[in-house]
Amino acid sequence: MREAEYIHETPLAYRKEYGQFFTPPPVARLMAQWVMKHHPKTILDPAFGLGVFYDEIVTRDSENSVNFTGYEIDQHIIAYLNHNGHRQYCNLVHGDYLEADLGGFDGIICNPPYMRFQKFLQRHDVLPKIEAKIGKKLIGYANISSIFLVKSLQELNANGHLAFIMPFEFFNTGYGEAIKRTLIEHHVLKQIIIFSNEKEIFPEAITTVCVLLCKNDATETPIKITRIMSNEELERVSDISAFYQREISSRDLPCDKKWTPLFLSLFSEQPPLEGFCHLSFYGAFMRGIATGANDFFALTKSTIERYRLDEQNICKCVTKSPQIRSSVFTDDDFQRLYDADKPVYCLDVKDHEKQEIRAYIEEGEKLGYHKRFLTKTRNIWYKIEHRTPAPILFGVFSRGRFKVVRNLTTAIHFTCFHGFYPNMFGTPLVNKLFVYLLSDVGQNIMKTNKRSYGDELDKFEPGDLNECLCPGQHQFDMIDEEEAVEVINIAKTDERLAIRMSNDLISRIMNVKQSPVAKF
Numbered sequence: 132m133r134e135a136e137y138i139h140e141t142p143l144a145y146r147k148e149y150g151q152f153f154t155p156p157p158v159a160r161l162m163a164q165w166v167m168k169h170h171p172k173t174i175l176d177p178a179f180g181l182g183v184f185y186d187e188i189v190t191r192d193s194e195n196s197v198n199f200t201g202y203e204i205d206q207h208i209i210a211y212l213n214h215n216g217h218r219q220y221c222n223l224v225h226g227d228y229l230e231a232d233l234g235g236f237d238g239i240i241c242n243p244p245y246m247r248f249q250k251f252l253q254r255h256d257v258l259p260k261i262e263a264k265i266g267k268k269l270i271g272y273a274n275i276s277s278i279f280l281v282k283s284l285q286e287l288n289a290n291g292h293l294a295f296i297m298p299f300e301f302f303n304t305g306y307g308e309a310i311k312r313t314l315i316e317h318h319v320l321k322q323i324i325i326f327s328n329e330k331e332i333f334p335e336a337i338t339t340v341c342v343l344l345c346k347n348d349a350t351e352t353p354i355k356i357t358r359i360m361s362n363e364e365l366e367r368v369s370d371i372s373a374f375y376q377r378e379i380s381s382r383d384l385p386c387d388k389k390w391t392p393l394f395l396s397l398f399s400e401q402p403p404l405e406g407f408c409h410l411s412f413y414g415a416f417m418r419g420i421a422t423g424a425n426d427f428f429a430l431t432k433s434t435i436e437r438y439r440l441d442e443q444n445i446c447k448c449v450t451k452s453p454q455i456r457s458s459v460f461t462d463d464d465f466q467r468l469y470d471a472d473k474p475v476y477c478l479d480v481k482d483h484e485k486q487e488i489r490a491y492i493e494e495g496e497k498l499g500y501h502k503r504f505l506t507k508t509r510n511i512w513y514k515i516e517h518r519t520p521a522p523i524l525f526g527v528f529s530r531g532r533f534k535v536v537r538n539l540t541t542a543i544h545f546t547c548f549h550g551f552y553p554n555m556f557g558t559p560l561v562n563k564l565f566v567y568l569l570s571d572v573g574q575n576i577m578k579t580n581k582r583s584y585g586d587e588l589d590k591f592e593p594g595d596l597n598e599c600l601c602p603g604q605h606q607f608d609m610i611d612e613e614e615a616v617e618v619i620n621i622a623k624t625d626e627r628l629a630i631r632m633s634n635d636l637i638s639r640i641m642n643v644k645q646s647p648v649a650k651f
Contacts, residue, residue, distance in 0.1 A: 152242075152333070153242070157362065159186075162240055163184060163294075164370070167188065167191045167292075169292065171197060172196070173235075173236045176199070176200070176240055178242060178279065179201030179202060179203040185201060185221055199221045200222045201222070201223045202231060204227045209225050229275075229279070237290075239293045240294045241279060241283060241296070242296040243275065243280070243296070243297075244275055244279075245298060274301065280310060281313065289347055291346070291347050293344070293346070294345075297341055299341045299391070300339065303391050315386055318350055319345040319348075320381070321346050322343075322356075323394070324344070324359060325341050325357065325358045326358075326359050332359070344372070354378065355372070356375060358398060376397075377397040379397065389595075392580060404600050407601060408603050410599045412557075413556050413564060413601070416551050417549065419545045419550060420477075422477075423505025424500040424503050427498070427500040429477060431475075432470070433472050438487055438494075445478060446541075446542075446543060447520075447542035450477065452527075457622065459536065460536050460538050462539070475542070477543065477545075518543045519552070521538060521550025521551055522537065523535065524544060525550075525591065526547070527546065527591065529589050533577060538550075560604075560607055562616055562618075563610050565615070565619065566618050569629065569630060569633045570633035570637040606640045614636055618632045618636070
């Protein structure tokens, strides 16, 4: 009940600032069960919060023989705990765990804060100390939870048990590579718990999470993969180390590859995608243009007319995701947006000596746009990178279906979309690639490379998209170009029908006997 009371009394903005979400008691029970497996004498909780892990540990330690240490940086929580009764057998330290110089512990249990490391004000002082202690470099933009994990692994005694809640996305990120390498090379990772119905189990979570169970015994064993489907199933688990559906060898988990597709494939009923290749064989997705000052660079019809900006110094541009509401973007769609005074042009200065251009630039400087973080790093602050129109646009964030757009205009795009730029192999297949990305089959395959942020919010980085699997050239030959064009024409007015047509075309590929896996 403490969690409900605290959440009710504490503003959401405050909890987000400290990266707080609280562990459901059933999950805490399983984690405590793992940590207490071999009767530890000392236990550490690096992010104590409201003490749910401590409560579970005390329940199992009837003789109170465990020396429990907890760290908590938030004075608000400390005051709340003191007001609601101090824990008699707990050494609760009000301080920053990342700055603490601690010895070893037999057990470590933690639900770390969830925020980007850039938001951690003391990161420049703390990171070098941690790197010196562990003997390796850490990427500064990593989620702070990963820094907690790396530090805790160094403080785990021989044969000690560790249970950590982690954002699921770290399996797929660049910063996660070093952590995965530590887990695998030192043979500490023993089990991973994945939650299928996360909103039921973690209603307060701000990102998709998993639980890592580790033991510091330097023994190579198959890694158990546990999938928990519901709260009801969670309540029935009596021994988490004996509850798992799959095992995978650490040798089958390459540290430089994304792990999410590997885990999902263990539970997938879909046959191996023989003949498929990576999307990068056909070209590359790239981020949209980052202007650093969209209010200045994105231009409406009225702004263009007011400052008399000529066509030589502006270009068509998609500046916001909601500007495109269907899966095909045409010149007529663009014109309607322009006539409605939407910001669908971008400043693209070619002649900075032109009087009207100089006047607009000077107006921007009066408003301080040239002093923004990104603009002040350019040699000429109002010069954006050159970009050609991308024939396929892909939404950066999505809920449910991924937003994929066949761009039939000459508009470039801002960072609201990633743009696909085909190479010599992809250029003649652009329409067929769009059909694949639009289809339910294609979207389901793409999902294995997504990054999940909780509340059904998904994200793709360009590299995630480029590594996605798609049909090989000979498979696309099974679809006529006229059929792909028909899907695009239908999608202009009836997206649902276009999706069904795409499904039929891609099913033609999936239902035939596949050739050997293409390697590129």
